[in-house]
Amino acid sequence: MQLIFEKSVVNGRRALTLPEMNIAEYKLPEYREEIDLPEVAEIDVVRHYTGLSKLAHGVDDGFYPLGSCTMKYNPKLNEAVAAFEGFTAIHPTQPKETVRGWTDALNMLSDYLCEITGMDAITLQPAAGAHGEFTGMQLIKAYHKYNKDFGRKQILVPDSAHGTNPASANMCGFEIVTVPSNSEGGVDIEALKTLVCEKTAGLMLTNPNTVGLFDRNITEICEIVHKAGGLMYYDGANLNAVMGICRPGDMGFDVVHLNLHKTFSAPHGGGGPGCGPVGCKKALCKFLPLGVYGSKLPKDTASKSIGKVKSFGGNFLVALRSAVYIVTLGADGLLDASELAVLNANYLLALLKDKYPVAYDRICMHEFVLTAENIKHETGVSALDISKALLDFGIHPPTMYFPLIVHEALMFEPTETESKETLEYAADAMLKIYDKLYTNPQELHDAPISTAIGRVDEVQAARHPVLKYNK
Amino acid sequence: MAKYTPHTSEDVRDMLQRVGVESVKDLFNDVDKSIRRTEPLNIPEGVSQFEAYNKFKSMAKKNVVIDTILRGAGSYDHFIPPTLPALVNRSEFLTAYTPYQPEISQGILQSIFEYQSYMCMLTGMDISNASVYDGATACAEAMHMCCDKKRKMIIAGAVNPQYTAVIETYATAGDFEIVCVPEGSNGKIDLCALENAIDDTVAGVYAQSPNYFGLIEDMKAVGALTSERKVKFVYIFNPVAAALLPTAAADGADIAVGEGQPLGISMGFGGPYLGIMTCKTAMQRRMPGRIVGETVDNRGNKAYVLTLQAREQHIRREKALSSICSNEAHCALTATVYLSLMGKEFINVAKQSVSKAHYFMERLTAIDGFTLKYKGEFFHEFVTECKLNVAKLNKRLLKEGCLGGLELDERTLLWCVTEKPSIEQLDTVIKVIKEVASCN
Numbered sequence: 001m002q003l004i005f006e007k008s009v010v011n012g013r014r015a016l017t018l019p020e021m022n023i024a025e026y027k028l029p030e031y032r033e034e035i036d037l038p039e040v041a042e043i044d045v046v047r048h049y050t051g052l053s054k055l056a057h058g059v060d061d062g063f064y065p066l067g068s069c070t071m072k073y074n075p076k077l078n079e080a081v082a083a084f085e086g087f088t089a090i091h092p093t094q095p096k097e098t099v100r101g102w103t104d105a106l107n108m109l110s111d112y113l114c115e116i117t118g119m120d121a122i123t124l125q126p127a128a129g130a131h132g133e134f135t136g137m138q139l140i141k142a143y144h145k146y147n148k149d150f151g152r153k154q155i156l157v158p159d160s161a162h163g164t165n166p167a168s169a170n171m172c173g174f175e176i177v178t179v180p181s182n183s184e185g186g187v188d189i190e191a192l193k194t195l196v197c198e199k200t201a202g203l204m205l206t207n208p209n210t211v212g213l214f215d216r217n218i219t220e221i222c223e224i225v226h227k228a229g230g231l232m233y234y235d236g237a238n239l240n241a242v243m244g245i246c247r248p249g250d251m252g253f254d255v256v257h258l259n260l261h262k263t264f265s266a267p268h269g270g271g272g273p274g275c276g277p278v279g280c281k282k283a284l285c286k287f288l289p290l291g292v293y294g295s296k297l298p299k300d301t302a303s304k305s306i307g308k309v310k311s312f313g314g315n316f317l318v319a320l321r322s323a324v325y326i327v328t329l330g331a332d333g334l335l336d337a338s339e340l341a342v343l344n345a346n347y348l349l350a351l352l353k354d355k356y357p358v359a360y361d362r363i364c365m366h367e368f369v370l371t372a373e374n375i376k377h378e379t380g381v382s383a384l385d386i387s388k389a390l391l392d393f394g395i396h397p398p399t400m401y402f403p404l405i406v407h408e409a410l411m412f413e414p415t416e417t418e419s420k421e422t423l424e425y426a427a428d429a430m431l432k433i434y435d436k437l438y439t440n441p442q443e444l445h446d447a448p449i450s451t452a453i454g455r456v457d458e459v460q461a462a463r464h465p466v467l468k469y470n471k
Numbered sequence: 472m473a474k475y476t477p478h479t480s481e482d483v484r485d486m487l488q489r490v491g492v493e494s495v496k497d498l499f500n501d502v503d504k505s506i507r508r509t510e511p512l513n514i515p516e517g518v519s520q521f522e523a524y525n526k527f528k529s530m531a532k533k534n535v536v537i538d539t540i541l542r543g544a545g546s547y548d549h550f551i552p553p554t555l556p557a558l559v560n561r562s563e564f565l566t567a568y569t570p571y572q573p574e575i576s577q578g579i580l581q582s583i584f585e586y587q588s589y590m591c592m593l594t595g596m597d598i599s600n601a602s603v604y605d606g607a608t609a610c611a612e613a614m615h616m617c618c619d620k621k622r623k624m625i626i627a628g629a630v631n632p633q634y635t636a637v638i639e640t641y642a643t644a645g646d647f648e649i650v651c652v653p654e655g656s657n658g659k660i661d662l663c664a665l666e667n668a669i670d671d672t673v674a675g676v677y678a679q680s681p682n683y684f685g686l687i688e689d690m691k692a693v694g695a696l697t698s699e700r701k702v703k704f705v706y707i708f709n710p711v712a713a714a715l716l717p718t719a720a721a722d723g724a725d726i727a728v729g730e731g732q733p734l735g736i737s738m739g740f741g742g743p744y745l746g747i748m749t750c751k752t753a754m755q756r757r758m759p760g761r762i763v764g765e766t767v768d769n770r771g772n773k774a775y776v777l778t779l780q781a782r783e784q785h786i787r788r789e790k791a792l793s794s795i796c797s798n799e800a801h802c803a804l805t806a807t808v809y810l811s812l813m814g815k816e817f818i819n820v821a822k823q824s825v826s827k828a829h830y831f832m833e834r835l836t837a838i839d840g841f842t843l844k845y846k847g848e849f850f851h852e853f854v855t856e857c858k859l860n861v862a863k864l865n866k867r868l869l870k871e872g873c874l875g876g877l878e879l880d881e882r883t884l885l886w887c888v889t890e891k892p893s894i895e896q897l898d899t900v901i902k903v904i905k906e907v908a909s910c911n
Contacts, residue, residue: 001577004585004811015812016552018819023894025822026829028687029848032717035592037815042554045811049558055578058566066568073475074566077520083556086531091874092546092741094537098869101533102740115513127604127743128797130784138644157789167784167794171615172644176789214501245499246506261797265475269801270579271569271601271761273743276797289640307640311545311607311633311730312741324527328473330517339495340476340483346498347486363490363498391574402785419477420486451574453768461766461778465755467598469588 001055004048005469008038015042036471055452056270057396063422065348067367067399067411068162068210070240070262072337077328078265078321087320092312103293106316109323110277110294116334117236117256118249119279121297124314125289129237131309132257132276133168133204135289138306139255139280140202140231141172142287146304149229152201156225158187160210160403165235174201181405185211185360185369187221196228206235207251208242208365210403212345212411222252231255231284239263240415241342241366244335255280264322275318340416341366344423348414351427355434359406367413369406370398376408379437381444383408386433388455391448393429473520534740538872539896541831543852543887544683545606545631546741547733549711549820550891552812555735559805569761569800573768573776580775583763583800586807593713594706594727595720596749601761602803603746603795606730607634610677610707611641612748613726615792616757617675617703623648625668625676627693628660629683630707638677648672658684658845658854662692669696675703675725681712684885685828685852686845694723710734710747710806711889712850714821719749726750735809736802745802756782759793823890824851827897831888834901838908844883852887854879857908864907871903 040048058064064071081087090099106124113122126132137155144152155169158179166176177195182188186209203225208214215221222232234253240263248256260266261274268274280288286300291313329337342365349358349368359369372383387397387410399411414423436443448454478486483495492498499507518526540548559565563578570576570583583601590599603609614624624642626635626649635651642649652668655661660678669676676697680688690706697704706724711733713719719727731745732738750758756779764778784791810817828851836843840858855876857864861884865875873896876884888897 001581003581003588005588008814014814014816015554016814016816018550018816018823018890019893021823021826021894023826023830026826028715028825028850030717031715032595032713032721035714035818037592037813037817038811039814040811042812045808046554046558048811049582049808050561052578052582053558053561053563055576055581056563056567056570057572057575058563060562060566064568069568071568074562075473075475075520077473077524079560079565080524081527081531083560084528084531085536086534088737088739089536089548090534090740091537091540091542091548091738093542093544093877094535094740094874095865095869098535098537099740101530104533105527105530112514127608127799128795130794130796131604131608134644134794138640141644162796163784163786163788163791164794164796166789167787167791170789170791171641171794173646214499216501216503219503219505242502244508244512246502246508250506250508259797267565267801268568268797270564270567270582270804271800272797273604273799273802274797275743307643308633308636309608309640310637310742311605311631311744314741315604315743316741317737317739318743320527324523326514327526328517328520328523329475331512331514333474333517334512334514336474336476339498340478342498343478343483343486343490343495346490346492350489350491363492363500365501387572388574391572396568396575397572417475417477420482448574452577453574453772453774454770456573456768456774456776457766458776458778461764461776462781465762465778466765467584467587467755467762467778468591469585 001051003469005038007040007044007048010039013039013041015040015045062394063418063426064396065398065412065414066396067413068237070413070415072265072415073417074265074267078324081324082317082321105320105323106293107295109319112326113258113277114279114294116243117279118247119256120282121285121288121292121294121301122277122279123288123292124277124319125310126276126278127310127315128272128274129257129259129276130164130168132278133164134171135278135309136233136255136257137169137172139284139287142306143284144201151199154199155201156195156203160185160405161204165204185209185213186215186217189217189220192221192224196224196230200228200230202231202233204233204235206238208238211360211369212364212367213360213362214365218251241338243338244331245338254284260318260322265325266318266321273315273318275315337416344414344416344418348412348423348427352430355431367411370410371406372408372410375437379441381437381441383410385444386410389433389444389447390429392450395426395429473517537874539892539900540874541886541888542874542877544877544885545633545730546738547889548738548891549733549889551735551737554812555809558808564804570777573774577775580763582804582807584775586803587763589807589810590747590749593710594708594749595718596727597752598755598758599749600758601763602799603748603760604799605744605746607637609728609746609748610634611638612759612793613705613728614638614641614647616726616754618647621672621674623650623672623674625673626651627665627676627678628654628688629658630677630679631683657847658686659847660688660693666696669700669702673702675705677705677707679707681709681850681852684845684854685849687848687850690722698723711821711824714818725754731806734806736805743799743802745799745806757792760795760798820890828888831897838905840908851889852885854883854885856883859908859911867907868903873900
């Protein structure tokens with residue numbers, strides 16, 4: 001489709017006009033060259049972006065089993081509430097007595113999130129998961145500094161971790177020490193014992209881990225790190241498996257970040273905005289960013305604050321959607337969501353595992369990882385080809401080539417909001433693709449064929465970058 | 472209670488049978504008894520959508536929607552055309568993930584490409600990323616772009632204190648040094664002091680125009696100085712002012728960052744907002760976050776795709792300059808559609824803002840006891856001093872449906888006037904302030 005700039009008619013069209021001002025225009029001493037904004041009618045703009053929306057694929061368009069991203073249904077009720085003028089048209093510096101509704105909602109959400117995670121206080125300020133990691137790492141850094149434990153410069157990160165984990169720790173000045181995985185995709189306990197030392201600041205972990213398994217050694221892992229004087233950091237990317245079943249705080253974690261845009265149903269918006277609250281145990285509450293909500297905060301909360309990580313309070317309209325979600329589902333609904341997320345993953349796995357090798361063949365949690373390593377070896381068809389072939393069934397591909405410890409990985413996370421029929425349709429699609437592996441692999445290399453465009457030339461994009469419209 | 476799960480009890484039974492376990496509880500046998508909950512969470516039972524809607528409706532009513540907002544300081548009350556939410560809230564946009572699959576994501580990728588083009592138009596810069604969290608974090612990320620062996624940044628003059636606070640947090644985290652060179656008595660950058668502060672250990676300089684007090688800085692002079700001393704120049708801009716003022720690129724910026732909230736995004740009690748980041752081509756490999764580029768597909772069509780990913784955390788892990796993954800894509804879409812809807816009329820948004828701000832300032836400072844604190848050229852924000860207790864004045868204004876200027880101290884207010892309030896509204900506010908002033 002043409003760019004909006006290419007639809008412009010010079011000296012012609014306007015979508016909107018401001019009312020006459022009826023006062024003299026103030027002349028500034030110096031002006032720029034007139035900015036070349038498009039001249040288009042409202043109908044042009046409406047059709048342009050409606051057209052673009054039809055070239056996008058959301059959860060509302062079809063099944064989205066993107067592992068570790070928790071692409072569950074985003075309730076319309078949440079959107080309606082987040083559009084109330086009483087929430088949107090509020091300046092962040094308005095006096096307290098004019099924002100009591102906001103205060104109530106954010107206190108309530110903070111209390112619920114503490115209860116769900118087993119933490120003592122939580123900040124809503126971080127804007128996304130990686131921002132939460134960055135904030136949490138600073139809490140850990142501040143904690144050791146406060147205790148005059150200056151030698152703790154290392155953060156342990158499993159080799160299966162998401163790239164944001166080591167990157168966030170690095171932004172906080174930590175040295176990254178990689179912890180190998182065991183044969184079950186979990187933390188290799190013996191290796192961990194040799195890696196912890198007086199330099200250990202903490203360990204970053206997801207549990208269930210990135211291969212979709214609950215680490216059975218979790219309490220022992222926490223003990224090993226704690227005994228060495230380190231802290232345990234919980235990446236909440238996979239919390240959707242365990243709401244109401246067990247809590248990071250009870251497993252032994254000291255700091256937790258959540259992804260409200262995953263677990264708590266806020267929409268992903270094509271890549272953001274998210275909201276990445278960070279909760280912590282009592283001993284770390286004093287370091288939280290300024291402006292913490294909650295009705296039962298420890299007295300010293302934010303008294304030795306790391307400062308601010310974002311303007312104003314946080315991505316509150318995202319947080320609000322999650323507050324609506326939690327109120328609507330309640331304790332019973334959250335448990336139900338996690339149980340059915342795990343059931344859905346296991347059901348889809350059961351339908352696929354006779355044909356596709358599973359990286360770790362066990363009862364999984366909310367997601368599982370297949371490996372196309374042998375398939376690629378035998379047929380030349382890669383995880384990428386299989387993913388692209390799924391597009392022709394109207395299914396968004398699973399996460400590919402992650403975690404790095406599984407070769408030709410395909411990570412499926414169906415989420416709880418999908419029906420048995422949808423899972424069966426997806427399994428059927430995967431089995432049809434499987435049949436083609438041995439009969440017509442070229443068709444899979446050529447996929448997709450039904451989409452608006454075919455596979456793109458990524459090399460050209462990177463070698464000869466065209467990153468903006470040039471007239 | 473409302474549920475979003477479609478399972479019938481027969482579904483659950485059949486699925487469990489296929490999986491080969493007896494009950495849903497058995498799926499969680501890896502969770503040790505010592506940490507497995509036996510009690511429900513201490514959160515109320517779920518409610519119907521009808522009840523939840525009403526609960527939050529009454530919460531929203533406890534917030535006061537103020538008619539006339541004469542305050543900015545980082546969050547700006549501009550008119551949001553109703554066409555804007557109608558388009559951007561289409562669920563294909565709203566419920567999509569990051570466009571990692573270009574074959575089914577051309578709509579989102581093209582909208583980001585248009586966004587990047589708009590941001591380059593506003594700033595005159597070569598490259599824009601697909602957004603970061605907000606203006607403050609955009610400033611902080613710029614520090615990682617500027618600093619390599621040299622790890623000191625200077626903040627020159629009156630930069631929004633929220634931005635300074637976030638830059639300082641990131642600096643403490645990453646072991647950078649921040650030096651603030653305070654503004655002169657005229658509220659603007661003290662160029663001599665800045666020149667003296669730039670030594671061999673400095674990597675870059677932050678300067679904001681219009682600055683926190685609304686004043687238009689001499690950014691050309693800052694650009695000349697940073698270029699001469701071979702340090703990076705991070706220009707903090709306001710996108711509405713950028714419609715009229717000389718561009719960041721023309722003033723010699725290496726990086727231009729700003730808060731994109733004024734581009735059709737609601738104040739929303741503080742977020743989500745939009746972090747704009749642009750730079751010169753020379754710095755493109757140090758730019759954080761996602762970038763969309765143009766290419767072709769295997770059928771010969773023009774296509775868009777996420778590119779230059781070798782900079783990012785999912786490839787570089789701990790060697791990445793930033794950990795950003797989720798960004799503010801939907802806010803970037805909002806800014807894009809806003810600029811498309813406003814088109815050239817966006818220039819009038821800027822002109823009316825600056826004109827109304829001056830109209831209001833003149834009438835306000837004509838009131839006995841009110842003076843304009845800084846005399847320099849300003850855009851749509853300005854600072855007044857007065858004999859009145861400003862907290863009391865603001866209380867009275869609030870009763871009349873007006874959010875007065877931000878209280879910088881008990882005699883000083885930071886005002887902002889956008890295109891949104893009518894002249895009648897501004898005259899009414901002046902009338903109220905006159906009444907208060909005459910009673911003192």
